[in-house]
Structure formats: structure tokens, C-alpha cells
Amino acid sequence: MSGALKDAIRVERPAKTLRELALDKVREAIVNGYFRPGDRLVERDLCAQLGVSRTVVREVLRHLESEGLVANLPNKGPIVAQLDIDEAKQIYEIRGALEGMAARLCAERRSPEIVAALEESLAGIRNSYRDNDMAAVLTNTSSFYHTLFTMVDRNVAWGVVNLLTVRINHLRSMTIKTERRSIEGPLQMSKIVDAIRRGDGEGAYRAAMDHVAAASAIAEAVLSAKKPAD
Amino acid sequence: MSGALKDAIRVERPAKTLRELALDKVREAIVNGYFRPGDRLVERDLCAQLGVSRTVVREVLRHLESEGLVANLPNKGPIVAQLDIDEAKQIYEIRGALEGMAARLCAERRSPEIVAALEESLAGIRNSYRDNDMAAVLTNTSSFYHTLFTMVDRNVAWGVVNLLTVRINHLRSMTIKTERRSIEGPLQMSKIVDAIRRGDGEGAYRAAMDHVAAASAIAEAVLSAKKPAD
DNA sequence: CTACAGTATCTGGTACGCCATAATACGATT
DNA sequence: AATCGTATTATGGCGTACCAGATACTGTAG
Numbered sequence: 001m002s003g004a005l006k007d008a009i010r011v012e013r014p015a016k017t018l019r020e021l022a023l024d025k026v027r028e029a030i031v032n033g034y035f036r037p038g039d040r041l042v043e044r045d046l047c048a049q050l051g052v053s054r055t056v057v058r059e060v061l062r063h064l065e066s067e068g069l070v071a072n073l074p075n076k077g078p079i080v081a082q083l084d085i086d087e088a089k090q091i092y093e094i095r096g097a098l099e100g101m102a103a104r105l106c107a108e109r110r111s112p113e114i115v116a117a118l119e120e121s122l123a124g125i126r127n128s129y130r131d132n133d134m135a136a137v138l139t140n141t142s143s144f145y146h147t148l149f150t151m152v153d154r155n156v157a158w159g160v161v162n163l164l165t166v167r168i169n170h171l172r173s174m175t176i177k178t179e180r181r182s183i184e185g186p187l188q189m190s191k192i193v194d195a196i197r198r199g200d201g202e203g204a205y206r207a208a209m210d211h212v213a214a215a216s217a218i219a220e221a222v223l224s225a226k227k228p229a230d
Numbered sequence: 231m232s233g234a235l236k237d238a239i240r241v242e243r244p245a246k247t248l249r250e251l252a253l254d255k256v257r258e259a260i261v262n263g264y265f266r267p268g269d270r271l272v273e274r275d276l277c278a279q280l281g282v283s284r285t286v287v288r289e290v291l292r293h294l295e296s297e298g299l300v301a302n303l304p305n306k307g308p309i310v311a312q313l314d315i316d317e318a319k320q321i322y323e324i325r326g327a328l329e330g331m332a333a334r335l336c337a338e339r340r341s342p343e344i345v346a347a348l349e350e351s352l353a354g355i356r357n358s359y360r361d362n363d364m365a366a367v368l369t370n371t372s373s374f375y376h377t378l379f380t381m382v383d384r385n386v387a388w389g390v391v392n393l394l395t396v397r398i399n400h401l402r403s404m405t406i407k408t409e410r411r412s413i414e415g416p417l418q419m420s421k422i423v424d425a426i427r428r429g430d431g432e433g434a435y436r437a438a439m440d441h442v443a444a445a446s447a448i449a450e451a452v453l454s455a456k457k458p459a460d
Numbered sequence: 461c462t463a464c465a466g467t468a469t470c471t472g473g474t475a476c477g478c479c480a481t482a483a484t485a486c487g488a489t490t
Numbered sequence: 491a492a493t494c495g496t497a498t499t500a501t502g503g504c505g506t507a508c509c510a511g512a513t514a515c516t517g518t519a520g
Contacts, residue, residue, distance in 0.1 A: 017502095017503070017504095018503075018504070019292075019503080019504090040470095042469090042470070042471090043470080043471070044469095044470080044471095052504080052505090053504055053505045053506075054505080054506085055285065055288070055503085055504060055505065055506090056503085056504070056505090058285070058289060058471095058472095059288060059289055059292045062249075062289045062292050062293050063292050063293070063295075063296050065293075066293050066296045066297065067296065074512095075470095075471075075472090075511085075512050075513070076470085076471080076512090076513080077470065077471050077472095078471090086383070087386055090384060090385070090386040090387060091386060093331070093384075093387070094328065094386065094387050094390065097327045097328060097331050098324065098327060101323070101327050153316070154320060154323075155320070156317060156320040156321060156324065156394075157320060157323075157324050160324065160390055160394075164386075164390075247471095247472065247473090248472075248473070249472080249473085272500090272501070272502090273501075273502070274500090274501075274502095282473085282474090283473065283474045283475070284474090284475090285472090285473070285474070285475095286472090286473070286474090288502090288503095305480095305481060305482065305501095305502080306482085306501090306502085307501065307502055308502090461520100462519100462520090463518100463519090463520085464517105464518090464519085464520100465516100465517095465518085465519100466515100466516085466517085466518095467514100467515080467516075467517095468513100468514085468515075468516090469512100469513080469514075469515090470511105470512085470513080470514095471510105471511090471512085471513100472509100472510085472511085472512100473508105473509085473510085473511105474507100474508080474509080474510105475506100475507085475508085475509105476505105476506085476507085476508105477504105477505085477506085477507105478503100478504085478505080478506105479502105479503085479504085479505100480501100480502090480503080480504105481500100481501085481502085481503100482499100482500085482501085482502105483498100483499085483500080483501105484497100484498080484499080484500095485496100485497085485498075485499090486495105486496085486497075486498090487494105487495090487496080487497095488493100488494090488495085488496095489492105489493085489494080489495095490491105490492095490493085490494100
């Protein structure tokens with residue numbers, strides 16, 4: 001029997017361990033600001049809030065630590081990682097390099113399916129902006145880049161980008177709210193798609209780089225404006 | 231009293247938690263092949279071998295899982311991650327993009343210190359090859375790239391590269407043993423340094439890309455040659 | 461009002477126990 | 491003898507209790 005067939009009749013099981021559920025909860029809590037940068041994450045408090053044991057909480061904290069979302073002060077314990085401006089810029093820079101690479105690969109493949117998938121995500125972004133649904137903007141933007149990477153089978157790079165992106169997630173939600181971003185963001189992304197459509201690898205690379213460079217610039221402005229107030 | 235002075239008399243403490251020690255041990259055991267890909271990592275056995283409690287072992291396993299060195303089969307438990315050839319190629323590709331980026335930045339900075347530091351590492355590599363000390367070759371190669379990234383303050387990218395590199399570590403130790411690598415490897419790296427010295431960003435970028443591309447090609451050859459035998 | 465001692469808090473780490481599941485071995489039935 | 495059902499074992503997932511060491515807080519005595 002073929003493997004595919006065997007998979008087809010396989011019974012779907014929840015399969016999520018308690019740990020994974022807790023991990024998702026805490027990560028989410030951090031990225032949408034329920035826990036603020038610098039906040040202490042007291043193990044036993046988390047146990048109570050999540051309704052799980054310390055064993056689970058500790059594993060979750062270790063995991064988030066290796067994701068860079070949580071920092072561990074010696075003899076003090078875990079806190080939500082602070083994002084300094086330089087680190088944010090570095091993350092944007094890396095994303096630029098990797099997304100540019102993926103965009104170039106997409107362009108070189110010249111596949112109509114890629115273009116169609118990207119345009120669908122892009123339309124989703126435009127709609128979300130129109131509806132003022134910022135959460136949906138983020139989701140659709142993620143999906144845009146997700147297709148960009150997975151269409152050319154670059155799941156490892158996508159993993160890296162994802163890993164880095166959660167660390168700047170609250171920045172992202174600030175940059176997309178910027179006035180001009182609702183017009184320029186989709187415009188830059190459509191330039192990426194256009195270059196891919198005409199098979200212009202170099203153009204796609206540069207367009208992708210430009211897009212994150214713009215995001216980086218906005219983030220820097222936002223971050224340095226917030227710093228003195230905070 | 232100034233902070234610096236206070237630091238100066240501060241007593242140096244191990245500061246490494248047991249968990250970190252265990253983490254290093256297990257990671258090392260995996261990367262130099264004491265645990266082979268596909269091996270099961272039985273928690274209670276590891277407890278005995280490491281002399282630590284299950285809690286610590288579990289946290290270590292979670293950490294390694296998020297590093298990609300360990301995979302978790304549902305209802306089966308953790309095993310040493312298998313490295314498939316496609317994933318390895320992706321990792322080399324990402325390294326190319328990031329190391330190329332760093333090399334370009336180094337070239338654009340035109341700093342003699344960078345060139346000096348790189349040449350020192352390069353000399354170390356040449357010596358290690360001459361002495362047939364392959365472990366030293368790996369260490370010095372790492373140090374070469376470490377300076378490449380840190381000299382232009384790209385510690386995040388360096389972290390990413392490092393994270394990915396451990397996953398292909400046993401491949402690295404195979405590629406550097408290849409006959410021609412002992413000549414071509416340092417040659418390609420010296421091309422990077424040359425380009426940096428003359429401030430040729432584009433050249434440095436391409437030279438860095440070429441170097442990992444060559445490594446990737448060797449790795450692919452090695453890996454596909456080993457597959458049928460295994 | 462300050463210095464010091466005691467106390468509460470919290471993490472790092474350990475030990476142990478319970479449960480669920482998967483695999484295997486074993487035994488009974490046809 | 492083949493098959494089916496059951497008991498056992500191995501193992502991970504999870505919880506609880508406990509201790510040691512570091513730190514932060516607090517109240518009291520001088």
C-alpha cells in the first residue's frame with residue numbers, strides 16, 4: 001500500500017500535548033503584549049494562570065528562551081525579552097536578505113501558481129486594510145511571505161524568518177498602523193509580485209529588500225520616538 | 231563608585247547552571263556523533279548518563295528540539311534529528327546569503343582591523359590543515375566567520391548562522407576532509423579577505439557565496455554517496 | 461535614622477509517583 | 491497451528507512535594 005493512501009485513512013487525533021498548548025498561550029501572550037517586555041515571568045504564577053504544573057511551565061520557558069522571546073537573568077529568573085533598537089534593525093536586515101532570496105527564486109521559477117497565490121494574499125491584505133482589521137493584516141502578510149518561501153521549497157528559511165519575526169511582532173503591529181503604510185505597504189508588495197511575474201529575479205530581490213527596509217525605517221522611528229517617553 | 235570599577239573586583243563565578251552544562255554535553259554528544267541520527271533519546275537513560283534529574287533532561291531535550299537537533303515523534307519520544315539532503319542544501323543557501331551580507335558590510339567598512347583579524351583566523355586554518363588537525367580547522371573556520379559577523383555588529387545573524395551550523399556539523403567535518411578542500415577552502419576564503427581589503431562589497435559578497443556553494447556541493451556529493459550504503 | 465537581622469520570595473534542582481499509550485510477550489480458544 | 495485477547499513492560503507526559511541558595515523586603519534595636 002502506498003504511503004499516501006495510508007495517510008488518507010489515518011484517523012486525525014488532537015495530538016497536541018499540554019506543553020504545546022501552554023507554549024502557544026504564553027507566546028501569544030507575549031507577542032500581543034499581555035506580558036510586557038521586562039515583565040518577570042514567575043513560574044508559580046504562570047502555573048496558576050495556565051492551570052498546569054511547574055514541569056510544563058519550565059519547559060515552556062526554556063523553549064521561549066531559545067526562541068529569544070524570554071531572557072533569563074541569573075539568580076533572578078525569566079523575564080520577557082527587551083527588544084533594543086539595534087537588534088530590531090538586525091532582524092529586519094536578515095529578513096531582507098532571506099525574503100529577497102526567496103523572491104528571486106520565485107521569479108526564476110516563472111510559475112503562474114506562485115503569482116496567483118501571492119496575489120490572493122495581497123488582495124487579503126488590501127481588504128484587511130480597508131476593513132481596518134489590523135490583526136488580519138498581520139496574518140495575511142505572514143501568509144504572503146509564507147507562500148513566497150514555501151512555493152520554492154524553502155521551509156528552513158521560512159522557519160528562520162518566522163522565528164525572528166515573533167521577536168519584533170509588537171513592532172510590526174505598530175508599523176502597519178502608520179498612516180502611509182496602508183498604501184505603501186501593499187504597493188511595495190505588488191512590486192515584488194510584478195517582478196516575479198515578469199521573471200525579473202534581480203527586481204524581485206530588490207523589491208523585497210525595499211519593502212523590509214521601509215518597515216525597518218518606520219520601526220526605528222517608532223522605537224526611538226517611544227524610548228524617551230517610556 | 232563607578233560601575234566599571236565595581237565590575238572589576240567582581241568575583242568570577244561559574245554561573246553556568248546545571249541545565250546549561252547538560253545542554254552542552256548532549257549537544258556535543260550529538261554533533262560529534264556519539265548519538266547517531268535516528269537514535270532514541272530515552273529520558274531516564276539520559277538521566278543516568280548525565281547524572282541529573284529528569285526535569286533537567288527534559289528541559290535540555292526541549293531546547294535541542296527547538297534548535298532542530300532533536301525531533302519529537304508523537305507518542306514515541308525524542309530522537310536525534312535526521313538530516314536530509316534537501317534541508318542541508320537549504321541551510322548552506324541561507325548561510326551563503328547571510329555570510330555574503332556580512333562580507334559585503336565588512337568590505338564597505340574598509341577597516342584594517344577587520345582585515346587583520348580575518349587574516350589571523352585564515353592563517354590558523356592554514357596551519358591546522360598543515361597539521362592535519364581537523365578539529366582545529368573547524369574551530370578556526372568558525373572563528374573566521376565569527377569575526378566576519380561581529381566586526382560589523384551583526385550578532386543576531388551570527389546567532390542564526392551558528393544555530394543552523396550545528397545541524398550540519400557532521401557534514402562539515404566530512405567536507406573539510408575532502409582532498410581538494412584543504413587547498414581550495416582557504417583559497418576561497420582569502421578571496422573574501424582580498425575583496426574586503428580593497429573595499430569591493432560586491433566581490434566580497436560573491437566570494438562568500440562561492441565558498442559556501444562549494445561546501446554545499448561537496449556536502450551533497452558526500453551525502454548522496456553515503457545514502458545507498460547506509 | 462541607620463544598620464542589621466530575620467523573613468518572604470523565587471529560581472534551580474531533585475525525587476517520586478501516577479496515568480496513558482504503545483509495543484511486546486504470553487496464553488487461551490477455536 | 492493460527493489468531494485473538496490480555497497482561498506486562500517501557501516510556502513519555504504530567505503533577506506534587508521538597509530543599510538549597512540567592513535576593514528583596516521589612517521591622518526592630520541601637
